[in-house]
Amino acid sequence: xxxxxxxxxxxxxxxxxxxxxxxxxxxxxxxxxxxxxxxxxxxxxxxxxxxxxxxxxxxxxxxxxxxxxxxxxxxxxxxxxxxxxxxxxxxxxxxxxxxxxxxxxxxxxxxxxxxxxxxxxxxxxxxxxxxxxxxxxxxxxxxxxxxxxxxxxxxxxxxxxxxxxxxxxxxxxxxxxxxxxxxxxxxxxxxxxxxxxxxxxxxxxxxxxxxxxxxxxxxxxxxxxxxxxxxxxxxxxxxxxxxxxxxxxxxxxxxxxxxxxxxxxxxxxxxxxxxxxxxxxxxxxxxxxxxxxxxxxxxxxxxxxxxxxxxxxxxxxxxxxxxxxxxxxxxxxxxxxxxxxxxxxxxxxxxxxxxxxxxxxxxxxxxxxxxxxxxxxxxxxxxxxxxxxxxxxxxxxxxxxxxxxxxxxxxxxxxxxxxxxxxxxxxxxxxxxxxxxxxxxxxxxxxxxxxxxxxxxxxxxxxxxxxxxxxxxxxxxxxxxxxxxxxxxxxxxxxxxxxxxxxxxxxxxxxxxxxxxxxxxxxxxxxxxxxxxxxxxxxxxxxxxxxxxxxxxxxxxxxx
Amino acid sequence: xxxxxxxxxxxxxxxxxxxxxxxxxxxxxxxxxxxxxxxxxxxxxxxxxxxxxxxxxxxxxxxxxxxxxxxxxxxxxxxxxxxxxxxxxxxxxxxxxxxxxxxxxxxxxxxxxxxxxxxxxxxxxxxxxxxxxxxxxxxxxxxxxxxxxxxxxxxxxxxxxxxxxxxxxxxx
Numbered sequence: 001x002x003x004x005x006x007x008x009x010x011x012x013x014x015x016x017x018x019x020x021x022x023x024x025x026x027x028x029x030x031x032x033x034x035x036x037x038x039x040x041x042x043x044x045x046x047x048x049x050x051x052x053x054x055x056x057x058x059x060x061x062x063x064x065x066x067x068x069x070x071x072x073x074x075x076x077x078x079x080x081x082x083x084x085x086x087x088x089x090x091x092x093x094x095x096x097x098x099x100x101x102x103x104x105x106x107x108x109x110x111x112x113x114x115x116x117x118x119x120x121x122x123x124x125x126x127x128x129x130x131x132x133x134x135x136x137x138x139x140x141x142x143x144x145x146x147x148x149x150x151x152x153x154x155x156x157x158x159x160x161x162x163x164x165x166x167x168x169x170x171x172x173x174x175x176x177x178x179x180x181x182x183x184x185x186x187x188x189x190x191x192x193x194x195x196x197x198x199x200x201x202x203x204x205x206x207x208x209x210x211x212x213x214x215x216x217x218x219x220x221x222x223x224x225x226x227x228x229x230x231x232x233x234x235x236x237x238x239x240x241x242x243x244x245x246x247x248x249x250x251x252x253x254x255x256x257x258x259x260x261x262x263x264x265x266x267x268x269x270x271x272x273x274x275x276x277x278x279x280x281x282x283x284x285x286x287x288x289x290x291x292x293x294x295x296x297x298x299x300x301x302x303x304x305x306x307x308x309x310x311x312x313x314x315x316x317x318x319x320x321x322x323x324x325x326x327x328x329x330x331x332x333x334x335x336x337x338x339x340x341x342x343x344x345x346x347x348x349x350x351x352x353x354x355x356x357x358x359x360x361x362x363x364x365x366x367x368x369x370x371x372x373x374x375x376x377x378x379x380x381x382x383x384x385x386x387x388x389x390x391x392x393x394x395x396x397x398x399x400x401x402x403x404x405x406x407x408x409x410x411x412x413x414x415x416x417x418x419x420x421x422x423x424x425x426x427x428x429x430x431x432x433x434x435x436x437x438x439x440x441x442x443x444x445x446x447x448x449x450x451x452x453x454x455x456x457x458x459x460x461x462x463x464x465x466x467x468x469x470x471x472x473x474x475x476x477x478x479x480x481x482x483x484x485x486x487x488x489x490x491x492x493x494x495x496x497x498x499x500x501x502x503x504x505x506x507x508x509x510x511x512x513x514x515x516x517x518x519x520x521x522x523x524x525x526x527x528x529x530x531x532x533x534x535x536x537x538x539x540x541x542x543x544x545x546x547x548x549x550x551x552x553x554x555x556x557x558x559x560x
Numbered sequence: 561x562x563x564x565x566x567x568x569x570x571x572x573x574x575x576x577x578x579x580x581x582x583x584x585x586x587x588x589x590x591x592x593x594x595x596x597x598x599x600x601x602x603x604x605x606x607x608x609x610x611x612x613x614x615x616x617x618x619x620x621x622x623x624x625x626x627x628x629x630x631x632x633x634x635x636x637x638x639x640x641x642x643x644x645x646x647x648x649x650x651x652x653x654x655x656x657x658x659x660x661x662x663x664x665x666x667x668x669x670x671x672x673x674x675x676x677x678x679x680x681x682x683x684x685x686x687x688x689x690x691x692x693x694x695x696x697x698x699x700x701x702x703x704x705x706x707x708x709x710x711x712x713x714x715x716x717x718x719x720x721x722x723x724x725x726x727x728x729x730x731x732x
């Protein structure tokens with residue numbers, strides 16, 4: 001019953017808020033546009049009728065949306081005011097948490113995008129770039145920012161209040177955390193790729209990159225856009241990071257330390273994987289340029305251009321390198337607060353993620369190379385002389401080498417760590433890495449193998465000439481060979497670990513029934529000890545349990 | 561635990577009055593914005609400006625008025641001699657007929673800048689707002705910009721590029 005009521009209240013609130021926000025945005029769009037025209041433009045043709053029509057629609061949306069939202073949101077807020085079991089359940093409810101997550105994310109993306117457009121436009125106006133409006137006007141972006149930012153700040157403030165009133169758990173706790181870190185990641189991605197683009201453009205200016213169109217001022221438009229992304233992305237990541245820092249400071253009040261949560265660890269991992277992928281792609285692009293030049297198939301003889309192509313991509317991703325190092329160090333430092341083992345775990349996860357990124361890029365590059373070599377061997381030998389084939393080979397080589405170096409660097413560290421003992425091999429990070437490597441290899445090999453069989457059957461059934469078989473199967477054969485190699489290499493470790501675990505399990509079973517510790521849980525007068533205990537039970541790792549008797553009253557003045 | 565608020569502590573939780581007040585404040589702000597926006601739109605609305613006869617702006621305005629009145633002959637008369645030599649009135653009528661969709665649009669043409677290159681040449685920079693029947697999720701206005709070259713002939717400014725409406729002929 002309560003869930004049905006919540007679905008209704010939050011569902012109607014969300015829809016009416018959307019109607020209200022769209023109406024308000026249109027209202028501000030019309031008013032600001034009209035005001036801007038009144039201040040500095042002359043109308044040649046057309047009258048006010050169109051604006052009044054727009055205004056009527058906007059007012060209609062607001063008049064419909066506002067009372068419905070006010071009433072339903074008042075119902076929602078009334079449910080979390082005061083105290084009691086129902087109020088606690090409401091604040092902890094998954095539906096309320098999902099509502100906040102949705103509203104905050106949609107509003108964030110809206111004001112983020114509109115702010116980038118507006119700031120880029122302002123930067124272009126400052127440097128005097130002449131550009132044509134296409135689709136919307138700057139006043140439209142101001143309207144979107146005003147409404148979306150208002151919605152965002154109101155809901156973010158309310159959720160922060162919820163978190164500090166009640167110790168939330170389950171979805172009520174992790175969905176707001178997910179939003180905080182998703183917001184930080186979105187801002188980081190926008191700022192990181194914006195910074196990379198800005199560096200690349202500035203290098204192009206220094207080198208004097210030739211352009212097809214746009215004259216010597218080609219850089220002004222994209223540089224303004226890149227700088228706007230850096231500025232707005234940094235603001236977004238800063239706001240969300242500060243919010244996360246506040247929750248860490250308030251750990252005692254929130255009942256959970258943000259630093260120990262899976263969502264935060266996943267955030268660190270996502271940043272590291274994104275940064276590693278960006279760096280590998282950039283270094284591979286650099287090696288590709290060098291390889292095509294060495295092979296004599298470069299599309300440009302200009303040495304300055306070659307220098308930009310070789311040095312530019314690695315320089316452009318320097319911000320990502322800095323972000324990766326900073327995030328790894330932060331995760332290790334945060335881990336140290338919980339002991340040396342947690343800090344080591346953070347480093348272990350980073351090492352495995354980097355191995356995985358290197359493996360993915362290296363395997364993809366190697367598969368491409370093998371496929372191309374097979375194509376020129378069992379397909380058409382004349383291919384080896386073709387420019388496109390050589391360019392593809394250089395690209396495959398670049399990705400294979402870059403990925404392999406990253407993988408070998410971190411994988412050798414993992415193997416060194418494994419020599420410390422079986423417990424290091426049995427960690428979640430190691431197991432996950434091995435399963436992902438084997439699973440990824442098989443997932444790549446199976447459809448490619450099916451494709452090879454399909455081509456062979458085509459030849460057998462004479463739907464394609466046999467002479468073309470080499471051409472047709474070369475690429476999937478390359479994928480199958482490399483994927484099988486990856487799966488077999490990692491599968492060997494995985495099988496050994498699983499066998500060791502099977503042998504160890506019965507041995508552990510015979511040594512006793514597991515470890516246990518007696519804990520006494522005390523709370524203030526009137527506290528729901530059972531609810532707190534249920535909360536603790538929900539947070540236990542797999543295989544753990546809490547046994548309890550009936551609650552007892554503690555005499556005033558504390559326990560004896 | 562230090563700083564911990566006990567579950568269900570009335571002191572630490574906001575009352576209904578606090579939440580209701582903030583919702584009412586938001587409602588008041590929204591209503592205030594609606595009133596302000598309506599006042600701004602009505603107060604800032606102006607009819608099309610009037611320009612001295614023979615000016616570049618008056619030429620464009622006259623050309624647009626001919627379009628709105630469905631008068632291709634008058635619109636054709638606003639083109640320069642070189643444009644009229646390259647495009648006969650019959651060819652222009654055919655392009656006019658093909659381009660009926662633009663005349664059916666509800667739009668506003670705003671003068672952004674007039675650039676006088678010398679006594680004989682000018683460029684008019686326009687912003688065109690095209691309005692659509694709005695719906696809940698669709699943008700109801702589309703804005704783009706156009707620059708039109710003019711040339712002075714016999715003391716009057718003439719449009720020096722083949723257009724139908726505000727689009728170059730041959731584009732469609």
